[in-house]
Amino acid sequence: MTEKFDAIVVGAGMAGNAAALTMAKRGLKVLQLERGEYPGSKNVQGAILYANAVEKLIPEFREDAPLERHLVEQRFWMMDDASHTGLHYRSEDFNEERPNRYTIIRSQFDRWFSRHVQEAGALVLCETTVLELLKDTKGRVIGVRTDRRDGDVFADVVVLAEGVNGLLGTRAGLRERPARENVALAVKEMHFLPRETIEARFNLKGDEGAVIEAAGTISRGMAGMGFIYTNRESISIGIGCIVSDLAKTGHAPYELLEAFKRHPSVAPLIEGSEVKEYAAHLIPEGGYKAIPQLFGDGWLVAGDAAQLNNAIHREGSNLALASGQMAGEAVAELKGRGLEPTAKNLEIYKTRLVDSYVMQDLKKYKDMPALLHASSQNFFLTYPQLVSKAMQNFLRVDGTPKVEKEKRTLRSVFAARSITGLLGDAVRMARAWR
Amino acid sequence: MHIVVCIKQVPDSAQIRVHPVTNTIMRQGVPTIINPYDLFAVEEALRLRDQHGGAVTILTMGPPMAEESLRKAMTFGADRAVLLTDRFFAGSDTLATSYALASAIAKIGETFEPVDIVFTGKQTIDGDTAQVGPGIAKRLGLAQLTYVSRVAALDLAGGTIEVDRRAEGGVQALRTKLPCLITMLEGTNDIRRGSLPDALRAARAEIVVWSAEDAGIPDVAKCGLRGSPTVVKRVFAPSARAEKAAMVEPDGAATADALIDAMFTQRPRLEADLATLVRGF
Amino acid sequence: MAQPAKPAAPGAGRAAIKKELPERFKNHKHVWVFIEQERGHVHPVSWELMGEGRKLADKLGVELAGVVIGVPGAATQAAAQEAACYGADLVYTVTNDILADYRNEPYAKALTDLVETHKPEVLLLGATTLGRDLAGAVATTLLTGLTADCTALDVDADGSLAATRPTFGGSLLCTIYTLNFRPQMATVRPRVMAMPDRVERPLGRLVEHPLAMVEEDVVTKVLKYIPDRDSTKSSLAYADVVVAGGLGLGSPENFQLVQQLASVLGAEFGCSRPLVQKGWLPADRQIGQTGKTIRPKLYIAAGISGAIQHRVGVEGADLIVAINTDKNAPIFDFAHVGIVTDALHLLPHLTEAFRRRLSPHIRDRIAS
């Protein structure tokens, strides 16, 4: 096989599609390889799509993209075993002409996205797994080896958008494997319900959607998060925890999900639904400090494969889209200027990332992952229980004088966590956020 | 030699859900696949081509997005693909489908090269009728070989073919003249994985897209809903049985006997029937 | 390659709208059942269809006819006589030496000619490999509607055939009509309909019809016929007692528990589809929509959830007993007797208890 392309993109997820689209639109000869049966068939996402990142690639995407609901309400729940304390934000402002956030079903969205990539002129091959990167004697990446017969194919540059595992990069010695404390394992189910039921249960009309993000005892003291997203005729529900914690505690993720589903605050929302699709997937959560080398001679890495994921804000797809686009732009720019995609020249990719919100946001939260992880017992077990106790104490009318109630609340707080510990957490949290 | 294989893009029925209230199909998120039975037909056609030379044309009638299935069939190594798509075809039953497909096959024969063999799958997983193959054969006047498990011999010069056909109580070895139509039995071969050059070729291939007019269909009134003598009047979910199952409470060592007693109570004749059965066994 | 045949236009306009039946179809009358013979052996589905055909004919107030196609001689004669015993008012026969083995061409011609001459309003065939092969060709030639693989047949107030069949992978049922064409054709799978009682009756009218075809006209030749070795094929479809296991059994080894119970009961064993897909059991043991339909007196399902595709294959059983650990399993919606417990634990006890209770009869057998 002697055919040569300007660029090969590995993966047809958010990052890969953004890169392939960008390069194909600029007239590059692009080959995109995806191991799944079709783009999106292997992709698990909750899933919230941030319009802004898509608009930059396909401005008129709202016209025909398979969007589920635009979000008008966000709920944060702090849970203990029997209760949740919530912060809800809902605004009519979100019912705007060009809504900002949507729920999507990745398998459908990615397929739609891929059609645009193909229309722009990229060749997309599915059911084709890239096994390894091909390098010349000087160590420069010159192509890939696939699992098909006569499966070598060459290109000036390879964009790695293979998702969180980053196997190819690791295998090629371009990076290290993501550490277990830097990835979360999320399990997710799709629960099907008639749309009227969903709308009634979540107080929605038309294509409005709501999201619940939940933390607390549901993760049994590990750093983790549960989520519930409304689609048109289904609810995505899932929970994710840091892999090293799961390994240490021995909790099975699906047990956590079962317990989350049985929680009295959650069970009525999904009651009577039909479950289809159980999926598990990793999320990179190491943040800024876990970002590997982003480029080299003949290669670039984007999206989850580059650990570009903002776990605090649950932003992943937009960072994947943005980084994929920037990778594509960098390659197209070099090509346009007749420059070789050497490590030196590809530095412009990193410059773009650093100048954008992608790196700036991740940098802002660079200490958060470690903090949440180190104090996970407090953040995910102790505090939610305290808050719940305080709320109940506050709301229950039983003839106890209010002063006594406040004292009780404080007592239980200090019993659970020393005052210095509490102050320490607050300070650490504030620093990490800053 | 020129072989035409008819494939259909179908919803993956394992993933179909029914709206619990309205009883309508919830298609949302249900992926489409090539009708699994048709893959055996594609593979058999490719094998014959590899042995005897010639070309394999894949044909489907369906909405524009059925192109995906054609492209996928091309990655296995087929030479050409034709998509028959037109609003006139919507709502076709087996009679109307076989009319449109037979017309398109005749046109394929004229446009490219004469057709020697038409393959279809045994049946589809959505229509599930196994009638479209025989329908095409009849309309084109081809010898009809259904439930074929093996193509035993093909003599292009002599214009004959020998196959094994699954009958109810055995296997028929048949010989007939070309051109013919074969519906391929499942489990008879393993679909190949195309090489990377095949896959690249498929990704680049121009799919031939024909409207009813392009396919030379003389009478669109015989297509789609209008051309379909059968009419689906009612779609409904199977009802639960009126009386609930009699539930037996597990009760330690006595459980098995309690269960048997419950059976005999429900069907007083059962004990005697079982006795007869056991005696005769 | 030949141009597609250009048959007469099937009345203009939308088929979905019921109009008055076109004049040319008005004299179509009576219900016909195709009696399927293979090498002198009548497929029992034909008698099952006779039972159903009888009901339809009575509702329509018309006659029920059997259609026997085959070689001249004893076997065909016997089939015609049997048809009468199963309720046929009259029997049509087409006999010719070229009809010895089933081949589509001569059979399709024989049946098509017969229909065109004697004009039935309903034509039923078994949904076997033979029936489906033949029905498709005949319906296409006659340009009429054919509803395949039905699970229920009925006659509407206006006398049209209401044919019900699974749709969308079996998740739903639909009722299909052939409103403006005749005959209304349907195929029905073996064992979906109950076997009618056989009543000794003389053969009523026998109408013989010639076949204008000679061997030289038939392009397809039968080189050989290799009958299945009986030992390898299960007689699941016609068993009186069936014990089946599903994924709930956990492993292929555990399936022995099902086989042991089956052997004590003199029963056949079967399974749900995933077990076949996993290669635990051969395909001919699968029960359900894409496997066998069964109508035993007793059906015991262990570790089977009772998905609709399984349900349609077992609903004809006289007594359905379900063993499942999940009290919400759908199988309890259509089982007659249910127990919520671990099948792995219960099955050996059940086998033992049946052995104990049935042992007097087993001794009888050994004694005799």
Ligand SMILES: Cc1cc2nc3c(=O)[nH]c(=O)nc-3n(C[C@H](O)[C@H](O)[C@H](O)COP(=O)(O)OP(=O)(O)OC[C@H]3O[C@@H](n4cnc5c(N)ncnc54)[C@H](O)[C@@H]3O)c2cc1C
């Ligand atoms: C449960 C869950 C919920 C989430 N929720 C949100 C959310 O609400 N909002 C949000 O913005 N983000 C969310 N994310 C994160 C988001 O899904 C990811 O950040 C995003 O998908 C990353 O895109 P990507 O293109 O880098 O990787 P992916 O989407 O994982 O794509 C990688 C692709 O590469 C293919 N591939 C891998 N290896 C090979 C190979 N060797 N050869 C060929 N192809 C290969 C894969 O099949 C896959 O299609 C969530 C993630 C999870 C797991």
Ligand SMILES: Cc1cc2nc3c(=O)[nH]c(=O)nc-3n(C[C@H](O)[C@H](O)[C@H](O)COP(=O)(O)OP(=O)(O)OC[C@H]3O[C@@H](n4cnc5c(N)ncnc54)[C@H](O)[C@@H]3O)c2cc1C
């Ligand atoms: C087009 C199509 C055609 C199909 N055709 C067929 C068909 O012909 N036949 C068929 O069977 N299926 C068919 N299926 C598949 C069908 O939808 C179901 O998936 C299948 O029947 C499920 O098999 P199961 O009940 O063995 O497994 P499951 O659904 O996994 O059920 C296992 C059951 O065992 C129970 N269980 C677990 N452990 C134990 C224990 N120790 N003791 C007792 N109970 C236990 C569980 O509670 C559960 O109810 C078809 C599907 C499609 C889409």
Ligand SMILES: Nc1ncnc2c1ncn2[C@@H]1O[C@H](COP(=O)(O)O)[C@@H](O)[C@H]1O
């Ligand atoms: N729309 C279609 N386009 C192409 N081939 C079809 C179509 N419908 C049915 N077929 C072929 O006919 C076979 C039998 O289909 P069915 O009669 O629907 O069970 C299938 O396996 C296909 O090979």
